[in-house]
Amino acid sequence: MYQADNARYETMKYRRCGKSGLLFPVISLGFWQNFGGINEFETCRETVRKAFDNGITHFDLANNYGPPYGSGEETFGRIMEKDLRPYRDEMLISSKAGYDMWPGPYGNWGSKKYLTASLDQSLKRMKLDYVDIFYHHRPDPETPMEETMDALAQIVRQGKALYVGVSNYSAQETKRASAILKEMGVHLLVHQPSYSMFDRWVEDGLYDVLKEEGMGAVCFSPLAQGLLTKKYFDGITVGSRAARGTFHRQDSLITEENIEKAKKLNELAEERGQALSQMALAWIMAREESVSVISGARNWEQLRENIGFMEKMDFTEDERKRIDEILKQA
Numbered sequence: 001m002y003q004a005d006n007a008r009y010e011t012m013k014y015r016r017c018g019k020s021g022l023l024f025p026v027i028s029l030g031f032w033q034n035f036g037g038i039n040e041f042e043t044c045r046e047t048v049r050k051a052f053d054n055g056i057t058h059f060d061l062a063n064n065y066g067p068p069y070g071s072g073e074e075t076f077g078r079i080m081e082k083d084l085r086p087y088r089d090e091m092l093i094s095s096k097a098g099y100d101m102w103p104g105p106y107g108n109w110g111s112k113k114y115l116t117a118s119l120d121q122s123l124k125r126m127k128l129d130y131v132d133i134f135y136h137h138r139p140d141p142e143t144p145m146e147e148t149m150d151a152l153a154q155i156v157r158q159g160k161a162l163y164v165g166v167s168n169y170s171a172q173e174t175k176r177a178s179a180i181l182k183e184m185g186v187h188l189l190v191h192q193p194s195y196s197m198f199d200r201w202v203e204d205g206l207y208d209v210l211k212e213e214g215m216g217a218v219c220f221s222p223l224a225q226g227l228l229t230k231k232y233f234d235g236i237t238v239g240s241r242a243a244r245g246t247f248h249r250q251d252s253l254i255t256e257e258n259i260e261k262a263k264k265l266n267e268l269a270e271e272r273g274q275a276l277s278q279m280a281l282a283w284i285m286a287r288e289e290s291v292s293v294i295s296g297a298r299n300w301e302q303l304r305e306n307i308g309f310m311e312k313m314d315f316t317e318d319e320r321k322r323i324d325e326i327l328k329q330a
Ligand SMILES: NC(=O)c1ccc[n+]([C@@H]2O[C@H](COP(=O)([O-])OP(=O)(O)OC[C@H]3O[C@@H](n4cnc5c(N)ncnc54)[C@H](OP(=O)(O)O)[C@@H]3O)[C@@H](O)[C@H]2O)c1
Pocket: 029, 030, 031, 032, 033, 034, 060, 061, 137, 167, 168, 192, 219, 220, 221, 222, 223, 224, 225, 226, 227, 229, 230, 231, 239, 240, 241, 242, 277, 294, 295, 296, 297, 298, 301, 302, 303, 305, 306
C-alpha cells in the first residue's frame, strides 16, 4: 500500500493565492496531456505519487483532458482510489469546463446547464465529493457573463467547489467576472492564464487586475509546451509532443527564431547553474502575482528536474535585462 513520504513538506515552497487563506505549491502538476487513456497508467501513477511525495499538493484537471475526453479525470480517479484517498484533505484538486466536451448544444461554452452537468460528471470520474477549485475554462462571447458566474456561485453554495476561477479571460473580462461574483457574495480567486517567456500577455494588464481584485495566477504551459527545454535544439525529437502531433499552435511556436532564442536563454541558464526549464519556471515565479506554475511533465524524470527550479529562483537586474533582450530579438 502507498505510504506518502514523511518528508514531503520539507523542501516545497508554498505561496498564498491573492487575498485568501489558500496556499499553492509553487509548482503544480497538470493533466492536459500525458495522463489520458492512451498513456501508460503506471507511469501516470508514479508521476502523481512522486509529485505528492515531494510536496506537490495541487493537481490541475479539466473535463476534456485525455485523450479521449474525460480520461485524464478517470486516471486521476483510479490513482485516488488506489493511493491517495487517505490524503484528500492534503490535496488541492481543480477541474474546468468551457471547451468542447459532449455533442449537442449543452456540452460546450458557458451556460449554467453545461457547467453544472459537467462538474457532476467530473466528480464521478475523479471519485470525489467536491473539487477545491472549479474554473470556467474560457470566455463565452454568446452567453451573458451573469449566467456563467451564477453557475459558479451556485456550485460554491452547493459545496461542489470551495473556490472558483476563470481561465483565458482577458484583463477586462476578469474584472467584470470578479465584479459580478462579488455582488453574489463569492470571491473570484484564481485566474489560470498561459504564461511563459514566449507568451507574456499577462503583463499587459491582467496581472494589474489580479492584484486589484485580490486574485492569484496559476500559470499554464510555463515551458511553452517543451520549447523552453533543450529538446527541440536539433529538430523534432522522437516521442516529443511535437512528434506526437499534439503541440498546440506548433507552426507559430516551433520556429527557427524561437529555437535560437531558447539556445541563448540556455547559455544564461548554464551560467546560473540550472537547466533552461528551471530558469524558465523561476522567471515566471519572480512575479509576486504568480502563485504556481502548472507543469505538464510527461514522467517523473521531467518533473523532478522541474521541481529543482526552487533551488535558484532569484534573478539579478543584469540577468533580467539579458532575458528581455534575448526575447525581444527578431
Ligand atoms: N486553462 C487552459 O486553457 C490550459 C491550457 C493548457 C494547459 N493547461 C494546464 O497547464 C498544464 C501544463 O501545460 P503544458 O503541458 O503545456 O505545460 P509545459 O510544462 O509548458 O509543457 C509540458 C511539456 O514540456 C515538456 N517537458 C516538461 N518538463 C520537461 C523537462 N524537464 N525536460 C524536457 N521536457 C520537459 C514535455 O514535453 P514532451 O511530452 O515533448 O516530453 C511536456 O509534455 C496542463 O497539464 C494543464 O493542467 C491549461
